[in-house]
Amino acid sequence: MTLIAFELSGEHPDLPAAEVIGVLQAENVGFSLYYQLDQILVIEVPGIIISQMNTLANRLAMTWYIIEVLGISGAEFADILKMAEGIEFEDHISRTYNIRTKKIKHKSHISSEEIERGIGKILYDKGFKANLKAPDIRYRAIISDSKCIFGKVLECIDRSVFETRNPQNKPFFYPGVLMPRLARAVVNIARVRQNDIVLDPYSGTGGLIIEAGLIGAVTVGCDVQKMIINGAKLNLDFYGVNYSVFLQDAGDMAIRDNCVNIVLTDPPYGRSALIQAQSLEQLMMHSLNEIYRILRFGGRAVLVSECNIEEWAEDSGFVVSEVYTQRVHRSLTRRISVLEKV
Numbered sequence: 001m002t003l004i005a006f007e008l009s010g011e012h013p014d015l016p017a018a019e020v021i022g023v024l025q026a027e028n029v030g031f032s033l034y035y036q037l038d039q040i041l042v043i044e045v046p047g048i049i050i051s052q053m054n055t056l057a058n059r060l061a062m063t064w065y066i067i068e069v070l071g072i073s074g075a076e077f078a079d080i081l082k083m084a085e086g087i088e089f090e091d092h093i094s095r096t097y098n099i100r101t102k103k104i105k106h107k108s109h110i111s112s113e114e115i116e117r118g119i120g121k122i123l124y125d126k127g128f129k130a131n132l133k134a135p136d137i138r139y140r141a142i143i144s145d146s147k148c149i150f151g152k153v154l155e156c157i158d159r160s161v162f163e164t165r166n167p168q169n170k171p172f173f174y175p176g177v178l179m180p181r182l183a184r185a186v187v188n189i190a191r192v193r194q195n196d197i198v199l200d201p202y203s204g205t206g207g208l209i210i211e212a213g214l215i216g217a218v219t220v221g222c223d224v225q226k227m228i229i230n231g232a233k234l235n236l237d238f239y240g241v242n243y244s245v246f247l248q249d250a251g252d253m254a255i256r257d258n259c260v261n262i263v264l265t266d267p268p269y270g271r272s273a274l275i276q277a278q279s280l281e282q283l284m285m286h287s288l289n290e291i292y293r294i295l296r297f298g299g300r301a302v303l304v305s306e307c308n309i310e311e312w313a314e315d316s317g318f319v320v321s322e323v324y325t326q327r328v329h330r331s332l333t334r335r336i337s338v339l340e341k342v
Contacts, residue, residue, distance in 0.1 A: 001044050003069035004031075004053075005149050007102065007142055008039045009062045009159075011181075014324050015336070016062035017041045019188045023059050026191040027052065035072075037144040039104045042069060048154070057155035059215055061162055061184035067140055067151040077110050077118065080141065080148045084119045087150075089126060096131035097123060097139055104144035115141055119150070167205070171238050172231030174205050178266050178304065182326075184211040186264055189322070189338060190302045192217050196261040199294065201250035201287060206232035206243075208264045213241025220260070221245040222253060251286030255294045263291050263301035284309055288316040292341060301339040306332060313339050 008016035020041050024031050029052060035042035053066055073083035091097075099119050101112035119141065120130060138153040162180040167173050178186070186208060192198055194216030200208045203221025205228065213219045219241060223229050229247050236243045248254060250267075267287065288309070291301050301318065303309060310320045322338035 001046060002048055003034055003072075003151075004043050004045055004048070004154075005065075005067040005069050005142070005151060006041045006043075006060075006063050007065040007067065007140070008041060009064060010039045010104070011062060012324070012326055015185055015189070015326070018322065018324065019060060019062050019185045022188045022191050023056055026188065026193050027055055027059075029056070035147070035149075037104075037147055037149075040142055040144045040147075040149055042072075042149065050154070053154045057157050059184075059188060060157050061159065061181040061188070063157050064159075065140060065153055065157065066155040067142075067149070068154050069149060069151040070139075071148075071150045073148045073150070075108050075110075075143050075146045075148050077114065080110075080115060080150070081118050081122065083148065083150060084122045089123070089128070091128075091137055091152075093127040093129075095136035096129050096134075097137045098130060098132050098135040099123075099139045099141065101141045101143070104142065108143040110143075115143075115148075165210070165239075167207070170205065171234040172205055174228065174231065176268070177205055177207050180207065180211060182304075183207045186302050186304060186336065187211045187215065187217075189336070190262050190264055190300050192262050192264075197259065198262045198264060199255070199260045200265045201253060201263065201291065202265045202267045203232055203245060204228055204266070204268070206235045206245075208266065209243060210235060210239050210241055212262070212264065213243060214239060217242075217262070219243045220255075222248050222250055224249055251283070251290055253290050253294060257293055258296050260294045261296060261299050263295055263299070265291075265301075266304040280307070281312065284312050285316070288313055288318070292316045292318060295341045297341055299341050301341075303337045303339065305335045305337060308335065309337055313337065317341070 031043040034044045071083040073079040099116045101115045142149045165180040196217045198212040198217040199220045209219035318339035324336040326334040
């Protein structure tokens with residue numbers, strides 16, 4: 001068995017780990033949880049398939065690195081050196097290396113440079129040569145919760161690709177939408193798989209279904225404003241995803257029963273948006289009833305909301321499996337509710 005560590009972004013206390021677990025399950029990776037530390041998730045897998053690690057890296061939005069764990073020790077300097085001494089490095093000594101240390105929330109009195117020099121000396125004594133700028137192998141030591149996780153970097157997640165898809169960079173812009181990193185995390189928490197049919201009944205400018213489409217889903221969007229539908233088409237065409245969008249009401253969709261794998265949505269209430277309903281409760285109940293109707297059994301719906309919708313979801317027949325909160329600013333806290341049709 002092999003240990004794999006995910007160095008998480010820390011931008012939310014729970015979402016990054018939940019996203020990793022969602023991606024592992026969506027990609028059918030057999031694993032068991034081994035450790036969960038502050039901004040570190042360690043899993044046990046039968047073995048490493050490099051192409052599989054690359055697939056995970058291309059999906060994840062709230063992870064920095066995927067690391068093959070070579071050793072785990074206490075966070076004291078002597079413990080770290082003892083752990084490094086005991087590692088049987090399998091890479092050929094002709095390959096060069098560098099070492100970088102990350103102290104999560106500065107939870108160590110030892111400097112990063114001291115750790116890097118200490119482990120580097122051990123590698124040098126074993127015959128390896130350092131190359132700080134262009135190494136063949138990158139090692140990483142992460143200090144978190146009185147533990148040191150040390151290993152070889154398998155993948156570095158390029159989070160900058162999400163910034164290129166920020167709302168203002170898309171052909172059609174409209175305010176009040178989710179940022180791409182959060183939208184991708186929502187897709188991953190939902191366990192979207194390639195060729196799944198994914199619906200957003202309040203698709204707006206298409207942010208959620210763009211992220212789902214980029215990992216191979218067949219996407220469907222709905223909105224009640226023709227201008228928004230036309231703008232969403234511009235965005236979806238720009239990113240080349242497989243999509244259909246319709247001008248229709250989320251509370252009365254022309255979609256047959258039990259035909260959608262996943263529903264992802266960020267309803268427009270609480271912002272300057274066109275809402276044709278007598279009340280928020282009426283809007284959400286009609287929408288949730290429709291979402292339940294069209295979702296296949298075993299399917300998931302993830303709703304990003306600004307209020308507690310869980311009771312309404314249960315009244316519609318859903319099982320609420322997970323709820324995450326995210327403080328945006330003083331007057332706005334998002335709720336990300338994961339619902340299942342069982």
